Amino acid sequence: MHFQAPGSVVSYYQQVGRAGRGVDHADVVLLRGGEDRRIQDFFIEQAFPARERVRAVLDELETAGGEGRTTRELMGVVNLGMGRIEAMLKILDAEGAVRRSGNRWQAVPAGGWSYDADRYEQVTALRRAEQRAMANYGIDGRCLMRVLQEELDEPDPRDCGRCSVCAGPRFARPPSPVLVEIAQRHLRSRPLELEVRKMAPDEAGTMRKIPEDARTETGWALARPGDGGWWPAIERGLSAGWLDDEIVVALAEALRASETRADWVTSVPSAHLGGVCNELGERLAAELGVEYVALVERTEPRPPQREMANAVQQVANVRGAFAITTPPPPGTGVLLDDRRLSGWTLAMVGGQLRRAGAQAVVPVALSTLS
Numbered sequence: 484m485h486f487q488a489p490g491s492v493v494s495y496y497q498q499v500g501r502a503g504r505g506v507d508h509a510d511v512v513l514l515r516g517g518e519d520r521r522i523q524d525f526f527i528e529q530a531f532p533a534r535e536r537v538r539a540v541l542d543e544l545e546t547a548g549g550e551g552r553t554t555r556e557l558m559g560v561v562n563l564g565m566g567r568i569e570a571m572l573k574i575l576d577a578e579g580a581v582r583r584s585g586n587r588w589q590a591v592p593a594g595g596w597s598y599d600a601d602r603y604e605q606v607t608a609l610r611r612a613e614q615r616a617m618a619n620y621g622i623d624g625r626c627l628m629r630v631l632q633e634e635l636d637e638p639d640p641r642d643c644g645r646c647s648v649c650a651g652p653r654f655a656r657p658p659s660p661v662l663v664e665i666a667q668r669h670l671r672s673r674p675l676e677l678e679v680r681k682m683a684p685d686e687a688g689t690m691r692k693i694p695e696d697a698r699t700e701t702g703w704a705l706a707r708p709g710d711g712g713w714w715p716a717i718e719r720g721l722s723a724g725w726l727d728d729e730i731v732v733a734l735a736e737a738l739r740a741s742e743t744r745a746d747w748v749t750s751v752p753s754a755h756l757g758g759v760c761n762e763l764g765e766r767l768a769a770e771l772g773v774e775y776v777a778l779v780e781r782t783e784p785r786p787p788q789r790e791m792a793n794a795v796q797q798v799a800n801v802r803g804a805f806a807i808t809t810p811p812p813p814g815t816g817v818l819l820d821d822r823r824l825s826g827w828t829l830a831m832v833g834g835q836l837r838r839a840g841a842q843a844v845v846p847v848a849l850s851t852l853s
């Protein structure tokens with residue numbers, strides 16, 4: 484059974500071929516969704532870095548000369564994830580534009596390297612064609628087996644008479660509502676633990692220890708984006724501008740179940756949600772029977788955190804973006820955010836609250852990506 488479709492019909496064929504090995508009978512099921520395309524897009528788009536990104540890395544390495552740069556240092560220069568920077572450096576290394584010396588990268592002077600846009604475009608066009616063929620698979624009325632045979636250039640493709648196109652769907656019944664309910668209850672029953680951040684990159688990209696007195700406590704989130712537990716209710720609530728009471732109760736329950744102390748609640752002011760998060764903070768405080776205090780303020784507009792591709796950029800985007808307006812009350816505070824992406828906003832604003840005098844800060848988010 485496939486959950487999400489692979490990027491090409493050929494890959495799919497190779498994968499489902501395994502189902503028939505060593506057994507007399509195998510059923511093959513493909514579960515697909517809208518996210519398939521986004522995941523495939525990600526891999527297609529990240530295969531070759533954009534020209535200006537490559538230029539930025541090469542410029543930086545040329546400036547650095549013999550000293551070179553580490554991958555982490557380059558993360559401060561280009562807004563790409565570490566894996567993508569490493570992939571780029573590997574391509575450049577193979578093509579003779581850079582070389583590796585220990586954990587540092589150097590530009591190869593007068594290496595005669597140029598950005599081969601034509602070749603990158605050709606490969607990308609091929610991947611897009613494969614993606615289109617996969618998207619059409621099973622919905623264009625052609626026998627599933629025949630399509631696989633045609634894609635593999637087999638000499639005599641023919642309708643199989645057994646697949647869901649030839650013989651009609653066999654697994655198309657809706658799931659039992661009782662089972663769906665049990666599954667959702669199960670998924671909702673366990674909040675996600677947010678690990679304490681102990682290291683953070685400085686402005687040059689070097690990882691430094693976060694001092695004890697600027698750390699947050701273990702935090703909690705209710706959902707991961709796209710999950711079948713709390714996520715649908717959270718997504719609905721965020722787009723409607725009002726979160727159901729059951730979400731507020733679940734947040735309070737997560738704190739109680741983990742025996743997390745809470746003496747007050749504050750929230751990260753959301754750039755895109757207006758008052759939803761503050762309001763949620765007030766309701767959570769009421770549910771916990773503690774006071775809500777507005778302590779955090781945005782000092783300047785910044786691009787959304789989701790546009791930051793690596794930790795160095797994420798931290799830089801939060802640094803200086805928030806201020807603590809009044810000293811925190813005594814005791815342990817809950818710091819609430821709506822959607823946690825990298826965790827740096829909660830870690831850094833939590834650190835600012837600690838520095839402003841908070842005894843302990845517990846990060847809490849509706850959803851978390853990592």
Ligand SMILES: [Zn+2]
Pocket residue numbers: 626627628629642643644645646647648649650
């Ligand atoms: Zn068929």
